[in-house]
Amino acid sequence: DAGITQSPRHKVTETGTPVTLRCHQTENHRYMYWYRQDPGHGLRLIHYSYGVKDTDKGEVSDGYSVSRSKTEDFLLTLESATSSQTSVYFCAISESFQLARTDTQYFGPGTRLTVL
């Protein structure tokens, strides 16, 4: 398994509270990604990072922010959690050599977040 950990693995919180999820990698990969997975929607990209302090939005970024101060850590923050953000959140990493068609993403174990 790729060296990716996520914390916490499970969290229950209340609407309106801030929540931060952490992804940590030991592979020194350049790219890191945050996805959410919901029934019927598959995996949807929230934000991604292509280097320290370099981030960009994915398709479902509203209500989320990210930060990457070190190569190994990528944080996802829900500033004010809502029930619609109840989901399973996956972090992924990739080496991302330029023009590498075969560059693949490897996933962390996931965080199950419930917003009441």
Next chain:
Amino acid sequence: QKEVEQNSGPLSVPEGAIASLNCTYSDRGSQSFFWYRQYSGKSPELIMFIYSNGDKEDGRFTAQLNKASQYVSLLIRDSQPSDSATYLCAVKGEYGNKLVFGAGTILRVKS
């Protein structure tokens, strides 16, 4: 129209049979195609990728790509109950490193 479409299933096959999982995509500039397997409650794990038209075989798995028809498939030969999982198709566009995922197909292999 979704960018990557998969039949949600469940697809049920008997043990030992060939399971055929299909995926269509809308972006004609897509370059690379990935199949992930996801067991219930677990994270997706990469099975294989393909980027050239034709077939690519890896053990019991064969990926087939037809860019003209914008179609990619995964064949699992000699299906086993342990193959029961959700199979996710993912597509990488011409630029950048983002993957677009289909919603997945549930496969059930019955012993």
